[in-house]
Amino acid sequence: MDTRWALLRRLADGEVHSGEALGRALGVSRAAVWKAVRGLAxxxxxxxxxxxxxxRLAAPLELLDAGRITAALGPEARRRLARLEVLPEVDSTSRRLLAAAREGAPSGTVCLAERQTAGRGRRGRSWCSPFAASLCLSVLWRCDEGPGRLGGLSLAVGAAVAGALRxxxxxxxxxxxxNDLIAGGRKLGGILVELQGEAQGxxxxxxxxxxxxxxxxGAGEAIDQPWTDLAREGAAPPRNALAAAVLDAVLPLLARFPGEGLAPWRPAWERLDALRGRRVVVHTADGPVQGVAEGVEADGAxxxxxxxxxxxFHSGEVSLRGAP
Structure with missing residues (x-):
C-alpha cells in the first residue's frame, strides 16, 4: 500500500499522531512520514x-471502506454484487470498469474512488471530484440486449438515485x-451511462x-454551472452509508431494466422533473430551440x-438549459 494512503488512514480520525508512532505503525522512517505528509497536501x-x-488532519475524514459498504447493503443488492473495489485515486471509475469489461469482469462489479483525476460527464465534459469530498461510483452490468433496448436507462438510474438520496x-x-441531480436549482450530481457491445447485443x-x-x-472554480452539495443543503450522511444506499437502488434496477425498460421508473422521474412546465432552451448541432418542457417519452426522449x-429530443444529440 502507498505510504501516503496508509498514513491518511491513520490520520483520518482527526487526532494528533506522533511522527515516531506513525513511522513504527507504517514501517518507515520519520523522514518518509514527513514526505507522505507533504503528499497529502x-x-x-x-x-x-x-x-x-x-x-493531525485539520478536520476528521470519513474514508470509503469496502467492508462497511458491503455490510450495509440490503439482501438483493448484496446478492447481485460481484466485486467492490475502493481506490484512493484513479483517472475515472467508469474508464476502469470499461477496461475491466473488456477483460471479462462480471455483472455487479463496482468501483469507487476517493478522487478522480480525469472524471467525465456528458459530451466530454470534465467532472470535478476533490479528494474524499464526493461520491464517485461506477457499476458494470452485462445484458443480452443491444444498446437500442436500453433507451432511458440514465433516467431510470436518476430516479432511483434521487429516491435513495431523499x-x-x-x-x-x-x-x-x-442525467442531472438537482437541489435548490443547482447541480448536486450526475449520471453517465456508457455502453460496449454489438448492435444486437x-x-x-x-x-x-x-x-x-x-x-x-475552491472547487467552484472548476465547475462551469451553479452547483451545490449535500452539506450545503444541510444534510451530508456518512459516505459509506450513502454508497450503500445508492447501490441498494441501482443494482436491482440494472437487473430489471432490460426486461422492463423505463416504465417502472418513469412516474418517479416525472414527479421529480425540475424543468417540467418551464421554458427551456435545447442546444442542438443546428442551433438553439426554445420551448416548454413537457416531460419525457417512454424511451426517455x-x-x-x-x-x-x-x-x-434524445440525450445523445443535445444539452438542455433553463431559458433566461
Missing amino acids: DLGLEVEAVAGRGY AAAPVAVGLKWP PTAVVVGIGINVRMPD LRLRTAAGLRR
Missing part, C-alpha cells in the same frame, strides 16, 4: 504539524433531463454516478412544446 488535504506532538438525507432532490453497461457531498469552497408544435 498535494491531494488538497490540510495536515497540521503540532509542535512537539506530531501531525431517503438517506432530508434534501429535496430533483432531476434535470437527461450482448452489451456491457457501465453506469457512472457522481454526487457532491462536502466539496471544498424529452418532449418540448415549441411555437411550431411538439418536438422530441
